[in-house]
Amino acid sequence: xxxxxxxxFGDPAKVLVTGDSPVPEPGPGEVRIxxxxxxxxxxxxxxxxxxxxxxxxLPAIGGSEGLGVIDALGAGVEGLAVGQRVxxxxxxxxxxxxFVASARMVIPMPAAIADEMAAQLIAMPLSALMLLEFxxxxxxxxxxxxxxxxxxxxxxxxxxxxxxxxxxSLVRRDAGVGEMTALGIDDVIxxxxxGWIDAAKTLLGDGLASVAxxxxxxxxxxxxxxxxxENGALVSxxxxxxxxxxxxxxxxxxxxxxMKGFWGSKVSRDMAVADKRxxxxxxxxxxxxxxxxxxxxxxxxxxxxxxxxxxSLQPGRNGKxxxxx
Numbered sequence: 560x561x562x563x564x565x566x567x568f569g570d571p572a573k574v575l576v577t578g579d580s581p582v583p584e585p586g587p588g589e590v591r592i593x594x595x596x597x598x599x600x601x602x603x604x605x606x607x608x609x610x611x612x613x614x615x616x617l618p619a620i621g622g623s624e625g626l627g628v629i630d631a632l633g634a635g636v637e638g639l640a641v642g643q644r645v646x647x648x649x650x651x652x653x654x655x656x657x658f659v660a661s662a663r664m665v666i667p668m669p670a671a672i673a674d675e676m677a678a679q680l681i682a683m684p685l686s687a688l689m690l691l692e693f694x695x696x697x698x699x700x701x702x703x704x705x706x707x708x709x710x711x712x713x714x715x716x717x718x719x720x721x722x723x724x725x726x727x728s729l730v731r732r733d734a735g736v737g738e739m740t741a742l743g744i745d746d747v748i749x750x751x752x753x754g755w756i757d758a759a760k761t762l763l764g765d766g767l768a769s770v771a772x773x774x775x776x777x778x779x780x781x782x783x784x785x786x787x788x789e790n791g792a793l794v795s796x797x798x799x800x801x802x803x804x805x806x807x808x809x810x811x812x813x814x815x816x817x818m819k820g821f822w823g824s825k826v827s828r829d830m831a832v833a834d835k836r837x838x839x840x841x842x843x844x845x846x847x848x849x850x851x852x853x854x855x856x857x858x859x860x861x862x863x864x865x866x867x868x869x870x871s872l873q874p875g876r877n878g879k880x881x882x883x884x
Contacts, residue, residue: 562655563864563882566618568609571868575607577861580620583659585633590662592645594884596678596858597625597653599871612822615651621864622653626668626678636662644668648681649827654864656884666839672846675855679879680842684851686823687714688838689830691722693821694770694794698723701763703786705729706774706799707747708738710879714851715772716744721850727759727768734875742852759786770794777802790815854878
């Protein structure tokens with residue numbers, strides 16, 4: 560089968576190649592899926608660089624989420640059938656014509672949900688929804704987030720709004736405000752605009768935000784802390800800048816600001832099955848109701864995975880980059 564793979568860790572644009580790999584066989588409790596569409600996530604690219612929390616054995620096929628049709632069932636699999644249209648996340652090697660996934664991570668997709676949305680409905684949106692519950696912000700309360708026009712940022716804003724939680728979304732380009740507004744997302748501020756911190760404080764009001772989500776690190780962390788109220792929490796979700804977080808000690812000492820991390824993979828592993836089913840059910844219903852939009856910027860063939868990886872890193876994208884088998 561064709562696959563997008565890498566034989567060494569490094570820049571995805573340089574190390575991703577089209578390979579000819581054996582079709583995998585599903586083991587007990589697993590299913591094999593004939594891939595139709597698979598998204599390119601930032602954590603997929605960090606994995607290829609060898610800089611993520613999970614480091615695969617080489618050579619490795621990229622990808623962690625995919626939509627397709629069940630092609631074969633492993634021993635002991637119940638409740639799923641060959642020919643069923645499903646999506647699977649938290650997997651390995653989805654950038655291939657076939658991939659294997661644990662049956663418990665496979666989710667049947669309603670026909671009313673388009674392929675482009677179904678292919679990316681679980682990994683990032685589920686992380687966003689788990690993050691929203693992790694933050695424990697009450698209705699009417701404020702969350703502030705940077706890198707807000709990324710997949711998780713957009714999804715977090717939409718899901719929070721559906722639950723009555725307000726989100727101040729920070730983007731790095733003025734054009735990003737319009738891109739968010741086009742998706743129906745309000746309360747967006749560009750950090751390229753002079754005086755943006757004062758504008759953010761005015762919007763948040765006297766109490767400021769109770770929680771801030773940092774996907775950038777570096778000086779951006781300190782900027783978020785400035786928008787937190789007393790005893791607020793800074794949650795590290797990513798480090799796009801590649802720099803250590805800058806958190807002023809005075810804010811921790813005198814205002815009680817705390818810092819903690821969030822890794823969706825770990826939270827997902829530790830979450831009760833019933834809770835995960837509840838959250839996935841909410842995602843599917845939000846998608847069906849139109850409360851959740853997951854735009855696609857471009858679709859590339861598997862053979863063009865390296866080019867697709869470059870495209871996925873370009874600023875100003877209008878949505879996710881997908882691979883087609």
